[in-house]
Amino acid sequence: IDELKERHRGKRAPKVLAIGQAGEGLVRFAAICHDKHDYAGRCGMGAVMGSKKLKAIVCRGNRKPEPADAEALRELKKRVQGRIKESVPAQSLREMGTDSTMDLGMMTGDVPIKNWTRGEALEISAEIGGPAMTEKFLVRPAACYGCPIACRRVMKNDREPFRMETGPGPEYETAASFGAMCENADAASLLVINEWCNRYGMDTISCGSAVAFAMECAEKGLIGGELLEGLELEWGNAGAILELVHRIGTRQGLGDILAEGTRRAARKIGGGAERLTCEIKGLDLPMHDPRAYHGMGLAYMMSNRGACHNAHLVHPIEQGIATWTDLGFSENYDGQTSGGKAAMVKKAEDFGQPLSALCMCVFDMWCFGSSDPVDALQAVCGWDFTLDEYLQAGARIWLLKRSLNCLMGLGPGEDRLPEKVLTPVSEGGAAGSVPDQQLLLREYYAERGLDERGRPRREVLEAAGLHDMAERLHPANG
Incomplete structure (x- = not known):
């Protein structure tokens, strides 16, 4: 993306849509990246681009759009910005991002845990929810163009083994899919897992669901040594989760099977694995x-x-x-x-x-x-x-x-x-x-x-x- 921006630099900075290795490899939940921080995440649109051998799209505007009624738009802007400023949900999103909903969601039963088999894990949400992630890793909030809410997170972790330079932090869906769904309470690991999903260009909901599905398959003996290739795929093993993300993104071994999505992967694995999936029309549940x-x-x-x-x-x-x-x-x-x-x-x-x-x-x-x-x-x-x-x-x-x-x-x-x-x-x-x-x-x-x-x-x-x-x-x- 940086190379394309430099190549097409002009009076106005260009915008770039691009796919990563997952899109090139036709991972069925590959995403499309916009300028290294925003993703068209669901439904495998990155794989669609990859199937067409389309790596990136670069565009640059040359004029400012003119509204039909500029005065009415200014008045509307003033009105909605006032509502956003007074909104408690908007304030929460700005302070702690989308992960601000984790703790309350855990109490109401909204957060899926251990591949949808548990109803509560307060000890996990205490570690990976918005307050904890903000205190440990937040550098600053960030916003999409023109947005006063600024729910995006810019985060950093200086400590090993999950050290990460300043970059996009995980959203709620990512923290829940790779955290609660996998019984993983290692908050720092979520930053690195999120970063690698971004680099490969993969939907974190479907990828996290695939990892949790594989963990339950391993627990029930449906996948073993030959497919695992030494991977200790146990609940809460953050290192194994990250390694499986790499294997999915590069379509290696078990990762190649999971890259087809949980519906197809379950059919391939067999032994009743379909009962361990949680998808509708082939798309994993949020x-x-x-x-x-x-x-x-x-x-x-x-x-x-x-x-x-x-x-x-x-x-x-x-x-x-x-x-x-x-x-x-x-x-x-x-x-x-x-x-x-x-x-x-x-x-x-x-x-x-x-x-x-x-x-x-x-x-x-x-x-x-x-x-x-x-x-x-x-x-x-x-x-x-x-x-x-x-x-x-x-x-x-x-x-x-x-x-x-x-x-x-x-x-x-x-x-x-x-x-x-x-x-x-x-x-x-x-x-x-x-x-x-x-x-x-x-x-x-x-x-x-x-x-x-x-x-x-x-x-x-x-x-x-x-x-x-x-x-x-x-x-x-x-």
């Missing part, structure tokens, strides 16, 4: 446990790209981090109930889907009012757009994605929770709780207007203006 928040479980099942916590706004709504009562959301949801969650999830999808289309951060949205994105569209683009039309656009985006999946063979069998999260844990904030999968799906299919094959009904697609898709999914000639 580090939020549906046993603590059943609505999140439904959102995972119905996410069009596989289990995703950012394709909607269920996370802040169900957990009470943020709410928009003017849209009909409650201020207080009981996380460990399934009945009635479908209506909330559908509306949270419709409200959240446009954020990706607008390249808006969900953390900023936690602080915004429901009409702020609409006001931004009007100020920047000059569109006469209403909040109702915004929600309709969100529904249309979801329906279009779902319809494309159905055309490519997706059926209702992929709308399911893995066995791991349908098995109750005996301790912690979510002890004894499991989502009612059938109730959640039955209510959601009715709410969204899906037929028994999981397809959006013709009348639903036509009402959304997707007439061509309605004909493709439901041809008049049968």
